[in-house]
Each structure stands twice: as structure tokens, then as C-alpha cells.
Amino acid sequence: MPPTEHVLILALLLFCVGAVGVLVRRNIIFILISLEFMMNACALVFVAAGAKWGQPDGQIMFLLILALAAAEVAVALGIVIQMARRFGTLDVDAVSGLRE
Amino acid sequence: MSLTDVWVSFPYLIMVGGTLVLMIGVSIVRTHAIALGLTLLTLVFALAALDIGWDHIPAEGYVLFSITRMTGIQVFFNVLFLLGAIVTALFAYSYFDSRAKRCEEFYILLLTATTGAMVLAAATHFASFILGLEILSISLYAMIAYPRDARHPLEAAAKYLVLSAVASTAILMGMALIYAATGTMAFAEINQAAAGGEQSYYLLGQALICVGIAFKLSLVPFHMWTPDVYQGAPAVVTGYVATVSKGAVIAMLVRYVHANDMLSHDGVFYAVAFVAVASMIVGNLLALMQTNLKRLLAYSSIAHLGYLLVAVLVVQTARPELVMETVLIYVVAYFAITLAAFGLVSLTTEAAADETEFLESYTGLFWRNPLLASVLTAVALALAGIPLTVGFIAKFYVFASGVEGAAWALVWALVIGSAIGIYYYLRIVYTLVKEVKPGTVAMAQSSTTGTVAVTVLGIAIVVLGVYPTPLIDAVRTIVQNSGF
Numbered sequence: 293m294p295p296t297e298h299v300l301i302l303a304l305l306l307f308c309v310g311a312v313g314v315l316v317r318r319n320i321i322f323i324l325i326s327l328e329f330m331m332n333a334c335a336l337v338f339v340a341a342g343a344k345w346g347q348p349d350g351q352i353m354f355l356l357i358l359a360l361a362a363a364e365v366a367v368a369l370g371i372v373i374q375m376a377r378r379f380g381t382l383d384v385d386a387v388s389g390l391r392e
Numbered sequence: 393m394s395l396t397d398v399w400v401s402f403p404y405l406i407m408v409g410g411t412l413v414l415m416i417g418v419s420i421v422r423t424h425a426i427a428l429g430l431t432l433l434t435l436v437f438a439l440a441a442l443d444i445g446w447d448h449i450p451a452e453g454y455v456l457f458s459i460t461r462m463t464g465i466q467v468f469f470n471v472l473f474l475l476g477a478i479v480t481a482l483f484a485y486s487y488f489d490s491r492a493k494r495c496e497e498f499y500i501l502l503l504t505a506t507t508g509a510m511v512l513a514a515a516t517h518f519a520s521f522i523l524g525l526e527i528l529s530i531s532l533y534a535m536i537a538y539p540r541d542a543r544h545p546l547e548a549a550a551k552y553l554v555l556s557a558v559a560s561t562a563i564l565m566g567m568a569l570i571y572a573a574t575g576t577m578a579f580a581e582i583n584q585a586a587a588g589g590e591q592s593y594y595l596l597g598q599a600l601i602c603v604g605i606a607f608k609l610s611l612v613p614f615h616m617w618t619p620d621v622y623q624g625a626p627a628v629v630t631g632y633v634a635t636v637s638k639g640a641v642i643a644m645l646v647r648y649v650h651a652n653d654m655l656s657h658d659g660v661f662y663a664v665a666f667v668a669v670a671s672m673i674v675g676n677l678l679a680l681m682q683t684n685l686k687r688l689l690a691y692s693s694i695a696h697l698g699y700l701l702v703a704v705l706v707v708q709t710a711r712p713e714l715v716m717e718t719v720l721i722y723v724v725a726y727f728a729i730t731l732a733a734f735g736l737v738s739l740t741t742e743a744a745a746d747e748t749e750f751l752e753s754y755t756g757l758f759w760r761n762p763l764l765a766s767v768l769t770a771v772a773l774a775l776a777g778i779p780l781t782v783g784f785i786a787k788f789y790v791f792a793s794g795v796e797g798a799a800w801a802l803v804w805a806l807v808i809g810s811a812i813g814i815y816y817y818l819r820i821v822y823t824l825v826k827e828v829k830p831g832t833v834a835m836a837q838s839s840t841t842g843t844v845a846v847t848v849l850g851i852a853i854v855v856l857g858v859y860p861t862p863l864i865d866a867v868r869t870i871v872q873n874s875g876f
Contacts, residue, residue, distance in 0.1 A: 330561040337568035345575040390620040
């Protein structure tokens, strides 16, 4: 079992990769994948912390995050399909029309 | 599971059961009126169940399944969410009846979102916190995108989806780091556990949770999504997002800050105080320029959440009872005013294909529809905090808490923000009484259910402002007889 510190650093790096992905990507599918990165980074920290404290709580939270991510992605993909049908593109900049 | 468990969790069971019944009902008969009826029935039963459950809750609160705790305050918040959902359902009936081809599923989403809000308000543990928050948010994504044929709701839903999911992951990461530092996820225990643990992870975790919550409450500098989502979402859903979803986060936040003493750390206190001041000033300044009523209300709600945060900030320095009283009264006032405001927008735009949300199209509404115009006047005055409306009572309470907590900078920001606000709120009233120019869009005659709901809200805004004693007494009794 690697030290908790190392896992935390890895998870924070993954989290940052996801956050940067959300900011720079223009395709909504890639934004969703980046979000998934961030969620899984959180899950990794929970598992590592659960192991550190010797409690099952961390893994229970991991399962909870899995379920939440699945629910979120289900709704998100529904919206993506509607976007593709309606605008014919998945580029978030092209879709943006709400202005002052 | 004891019998008391069943009684206390009865409102939740009814909400979930009602959702299932509605889901099956919609798949058998697709009738809009039946869907509305089942929804209202579920919400009213849940209200009754809350009343029954309350008799079984002792003064210090009842711990349910070790991750939630019900007290009188949670019951109060849940009643507000249910009432908010009833009003939203009534507006939705008028709004979707003429627009969407299939409007029944909306009510399923409304029920699940309300269930999420009720779970969030009762949370005392990170698991119930994130569970309630996500049940609420995921339902909201679908509610915002509900009118599928329109362009703006879809865009608003996509924006809300991405930003709200980022906020949720920030909160999750914060929880994970706090758990890594302390080994516990219960609100009341993390503070003590952190004292001996690694402070850096703990503080980073608290900061991430603060950022996520500020996102959900649309506080400056995390407010960018608010005007777009408020404008793009159907007006009924905007009203729901502005009230129930934010009210639930506030309910959780007050308990969270009170339980873990987070604000006694100087750095955290000044960061949150900065957010509050920025929200009050920036929200009001940006609202000055708006010509779109929905965007104006969005900026106004940013400022109002800033006011409310003043009360949350003095939780350590002022009496906790006064703070809780302020929060409850402010939330009641904010619910009534905001639901009335967005209800009006949804009513005045019923027949139109797109929403007539520009302030211009309300020119001279007094001479065309005096009833709706009077309610909109009451709403504008209440938002500005003019005496004889419930908005004044709420603002007075925030002021009193700020003074008792000796948070003078916050009180000054509150005064300056309110002063700026009066300008654009009075502009709404001015627009209403202006002479009708030839060529302005004629506004559709609105339907009964929505008009009744909006009139009741308008009367409540004025009556609670003129004679607030029953509300204050009720809130005081609840606060004094229940632990946080």
C-alpha cells in the first residue's frame, strides 16, 4: 500500500487535469469526460483516506460517487443529444446565445 | 428501525412513494390535470406527515439513520420547500399547458428535486449532504431543459450542468480531503478531529467546500452562471432554482457552520465576509444596467444571498437564536417574493411563443392588468426592502443580527447595497405606471391557477409586512424549542 500522501498528490493532479480540461475544451463530450476525471479523483482520495483510517466509510463514499456520476452522465447525455439534434454541433461556443 | 424512525421519516417516504405513483400514473394515463392532482396530493400528504412526525421529534432533535438529524428547524425548512413546490406546480400547470406537448414528467422531476432539498436540509454528514445536493441538482438539469423545442432552455441547462457539476466535484474533493485529514465525516466531529490532524489538508478541504457552496448560492465571484441560467430556463423553473434549491443549501450551510465552528478561523471568516460584501455590491451594481426582467432578478438574487450571508457570518458573535431567527424569516420572505416575481413572469408570457421578459414589454401594465401589476409592484417594493412589505422585516432582521454581531463593515455594505438597489426596483414600478406606447406587445390574459397563486403570494408579502407578529412568534417558538 503506497503512502496516503502520494495518493493524495496523484488525486489532486488528476483533479487539476480535469479542471483544466473543463476550462479549455470546447466540445461538450470532452467537458463531460473531464468532469468524470474530477469525480474519480475525489473517489480516489476517499478510498485512500478510508484505507488510512481503516474504515469502510471511504469505500462507501466511492460507491456513492459512482452512482452520482452515472446519474449525472445519464442526464448530461440526454442534453447532449438534444444539443446535437437542435444545433447540429457539440461546440459549446457555437451554442452560446444568451447575452445581456 | 423503530416506529419513531418511521414517523419521522414519513414525509420522505411519502415523497418517494408519490414520485413512484406519479411515474406509473403518467405511463398509464397522460392527462395534465391528473398529473398535477397527484403531485399536489403528494405534497399535501407530505405536509401532513411532517406535522405528524414533528410530534415525535424531541427538542434536541431526532437522529435519523445516523446521517441526518431532524429538529423543528428542519421541519420548518421542509414545510417551506413543500409550499414552494406546490406554488411551482400551480405555475407550471398554467405555463406548460399551452406550451409543451408532454408536460406530465415535469412533476416527477419537481417531486424528486423537492425530496433532494428535504434531504439536504436535514443533513449532518457528508454522505447525506452530497446525496441531497445531487438529487436536487440532477433533477434541476432536466427541469431547466424541459421545453425541448426551445433554444434557450437547452443552452441554460448545458451551462448549469457543467458549472453545477464542477461545483459538486469541488465540494466532493473538499469532503474527501477533510476525511483524509480527520477520519470523520460528521459535521459536528470534524472540527475537534482536525485540531490534532493535518491542518493544511483540512483548510484546503474547507476552502473547496466554501467555493462549491458559493457556486450553488451564486455568490460573487462565482456568480457568472446565474444571469444566463435564470434567463434561459423557463420562468417557473427559474423561480424554483432561485428559491427551493438555494433555500436547501442555506439550510445546510447554517447547520454546517454552526456545527463545526468553521468561521472562528480568521482566514475563512474574512474570505466569506469578502464574498458577502462583493455579492451585495456587485450584484446590485450589475442589476442597474439590466433591461431584461429575468436577468435583473438574477442579479438581485445574488445581492439578496449576500444579505443573507451577513446573518450566517455572525453565527459566532451574535446569539445563535437570533441568527437562526433571521435566517428563517429571511428565507420565508425571499421565497414569497421570488416565487411571486417569477410566477408573474411566467403568467404574463403564457400565450407568447417566447417569453416577453424585457422590462419594456411591461410598460403600462397597470392600465392593462391592474391585478398582476399591483402584485409586481409589491414584489419590487419588497425586494427593495421598503417598509410595510415582508422584505423590510427580513432586511431589518439581517441588520439587527449584523449590529449585534458587531460586523460593521458588513452592515455598511448592506446599507450601500440596499441604497443602490432602490434605484432599479423603483424603475420597475415606474415602468408599470408609464403610459402605454402604441405598438407595445399586448400581454396575454393569464389563466386561473397561476393568477390565484400569484395573488395569494402578493397578499402574503403585504400582510406579513404590515402585521408580521404571527410569523415572528412562530419562528421564535420553533427556534427556542429546538436545537440546531
